[in-house]
Amino acid sequence: MNSRNSLELDSRKTTTYDCFVLNLPRIENRAGNITPIENFKQIPFEIKRVYYLYDVPGGETRGGHAHKRLHQLIIAASGSFDVLLYDGRNNKIVNLNRPYLGLYVAPGLWRELINFSSGSISLVLASDLYDESDYIRNYNFFKKYKE
Numbered sequence: 107m108n109s110r111n112s113l114e115l116d117s118r119k120t121t122t123y124d125c126f127v128l129n130l131p132r133i134e135n136r137a138g139n140i141t142p143i144e145n146f147k148q149i150p151f152e153i154k155r156v157y158y159l160y161d162v163p164g165g166e167t168r169g170g171h172a173h174k175r176l177h178q179l180i181i182a183a184s185g186s187f188d189v190l191l192y193d194g195r196n197n198k199i200v201n202l203n204r205p206y207l208g209l210y211v212a213p214g215l216w217r218e219l220i221n222f223s224s225g226s227i228s229l230v231l232a233s234d235l236y237d238e239s240d241y242i243r244n245y246n247f248f249k250k251y252k253e
């Protein structure tokens with residue numbers, strides 16, 4: 107994996123094919139498992155922020171936006187949910203249901219998180235601090251951005 111190439115992606119041109127599911131390391135023990143994630147070692151960007159989404163009521167949708175520069179790795183730390191990705195032309199739906207799987211989401215993709223199982227936790231590693239100006243929250247604007 108070449109982290110520098112990934113960070114140079116042009117977010118107007120990215121597609122769902124720039125996203126992929128990573129098998130994260132697993133240290134297995136009969137008393138419980140560990141998945142470690144270290145900067146650049148397992149994922150193609152430097153982690154500057156971590157957040158997690160929890161207590162999502164049944165039937166709710168999260169996301170519903172794109173980012174201009176932000177790279178993310180989304181992990182179902184507990185339970186399961188689906189991530190719907192859209193690049194202006196193609197859709198892709200990825201089901202995350204194991205804490206050792208991480209979905210790399212490139213910048214410039216519309217995403218929605220749906221079908222949360224009860225008690226699920228979505229852990230997100232992000233390449234930058236929170237910045238509202240990095241969001242595209244208007245779907246029509248997003249489609250124009252990707253033309």
Ligand code: TYD
Nearest residue numbers: 155156157159167168169170171235236237
């Ligand atoms: P948002 O990213 O829109 O949530 P989601 O994509 O999960 O539906 O964020 C919801 C609110 O939380 C919004 O007001 C911004 C705020 N927020 C922060 O202040 N810091 C963060 O790191 C994140 C992810 C959100």
